[in-house]
Amino acid sequence: MKTFLIEKPEAFSFGETKMPELNAGEVLLKIERVGLCGGDLTMFRGLNPMVTYPRIPGHEIAATIAEVSAGVPAHLQPGLLVTVVPYTTCGKCPSCRAKRPNACQFNQTLGIQRDGALTEFVAVPWQKILWSPKLTAPDYALVEPLSVGFHAVERGRVTAADTVAVFGAGMIGLGAIAGAALRKKARVIAIDLDDQKLALAKKAGAAEVINSKTENLHERLQQLTNGEGPSVVIEAVGAAETFVAAVNEVCFTGRVVYIGYAKKPVAYETKFFVMKELDVLGSRNALPEDFENVIRVLESGLYPVAETVTRLVPFAQAGAALQDWSANPNTTTKIHVNLH
Numbered sequence: 001m002k003t004f005l006i007e008k009p010e011a012f013s014f015g016e017t018k019m020p021e022l023n024a025g026e027v028l029l030k031i032e033r034v035g036l037c038g039g040d041l042t043m044f045r046g047l048n049p050m051v052t053y054p055r056i057p058g059h060e061i062a063a064t065i066a067e068v069s070a071g072v073p074a075h076l077q078p079g080l081l082v083t084v085v086p087y088t089t090c091g092k093c094p095s096c097r098a099k100r101p102n103a104c105q106f107n108q109t110l111g112i113q114r115d116g117a118l119t120e121f122v123a124v125p126w127q128k129i130l131w132s133p134k135l136t137a138p139d140y141a142l143v144e145p146l147s148v149g150f151h152a153v154e155r156g157r158v159t160a161a162d163t164v165a166v167f168g169a170g171m172i173g174l175g176a177i178a179g180a181a182l183r184k185k186a187r188v189i190a191i192d193l194d195d196q197k198l199a200l201a202k203k204a205g206a207a208e209v210i211n212s213k214t215e216n217l218h219e220r221l222q223q224l225t226n227g228e229g230p231s232v233v234i235e236a237v238g239a240a241e242t243f244v245a246a247v248n249e250v251c252f253t254g255r256v257v258y259i260g261y262a263k264k265p266v267a268y269e270t271k272f273f274v275m276k277e278l279d280v281l282g283s284r285n286a287l288p289e290d291f292e293n294v295i296r297v298l299e300s301g302l303y304p305v306a307e308t309v310t311r312l313v314p315f316a317q318a319g320a321a322l323q324d325w326s327a328n329p330n331t332t333t334k335i336h337v338n339l340h
């Protein structure tokens with residue numbers, strides 16, 4: 001079967017690999033559509049320390065069940081369009097014991113630490129399959145990236161009473177915006193440097209937007225929150241400035257949730273941690289229930305799926321699309337690869 005491979009940084013190829021063997025309890029999936037994400041881009045650029053090469057990328061999946069093995073529940077039938085939870089859990093580490101397997105110490109995400117879905121068929125344990133009668137292939141391929149933002153909203157214990165500032169309106173920020181606004185009915189302020197991304201943030205549920213390139217971030221946030229600051233700040237950029245601004249701008253006794261990774265050490269005014277008695281939280285990947293919550297929102301039709309997918313490319317263009325994205329990183333929210 002035809003397979004896309006990142007051979008080493010900046011080098012890709014298409015090759016022939018063997019069809020996966022189907023073990024008991026597994027489902028054979030025919031891949032329909034795969035989303036490329038920031039993690040795939042960093043892998044392509046050689047900047048992802050978790051990756052070894054060569055690697056088949058792909059963990060944002062829409063697929064059709066091609067075959068089921070013994071032990072798979074009857075509701076999972078060939079022909080069904082589904083998505084996949086691409087993480088593994090060891091069951092033994094502190095995170096797994098605390099029922100927080102999204103942060104498993106030994107997690108191996110499909111397409112990052114093990115081979116992924118940019119190929120014709122993959123076999124996965126049936127427990128990793130999620131299904132809805134209402135979702136289409138474009139919806140399914142957005143479930144995983146949106147769930148990462150939804151998880152951050154859970155970490156921040158967001159309710160309808162909160163004003164949530166989301167730094168960054170890229171794919172992960174959009175998940176946080178939609179999770180807070182569409183699911184929790186919180187008031188969301190989206191912050192980005194790009195007006196086009198902010199327009200999409202509004203469609204994803206943001207009540208207000210701030211372009212921090214052209215507007216004074218602190219003044220605008222104060223204006224919009226009666227001088228208090230937002231009760232929750234979710235950082236989905238991964239820059240030193242936004243890591244610091246999150247702590248500086250959040251209200252007293254607020255919650256700060258970090259999804260991004262800053263690429264270098266960050267210096268803080270630590271008095272705010274104590275003075276404001278802040279909850280500073282990390283958020284990694286997502287739980288199966290976050291995936292389910294995303295599916296419920298996508299079923300409602302409120303999330304702007306078509307506008308989120310910047311480009312749809314055929315399988316043969318997957319490598320070229322990564323090259324383009326690498327050359328123009330700021331103009332793309334999401335690339336989908338159509339396998340047929």
Ligand SMILES: [Zn+2]
Pocket residue numbers: 036037038039059060144145
């Ligand atoms: Zn992803």
Ligand SMILES: [Zn+2]
Pocket residue numbers: 089090091092093094095096097101103104105106107
């Ligand atoms: Zn674990």
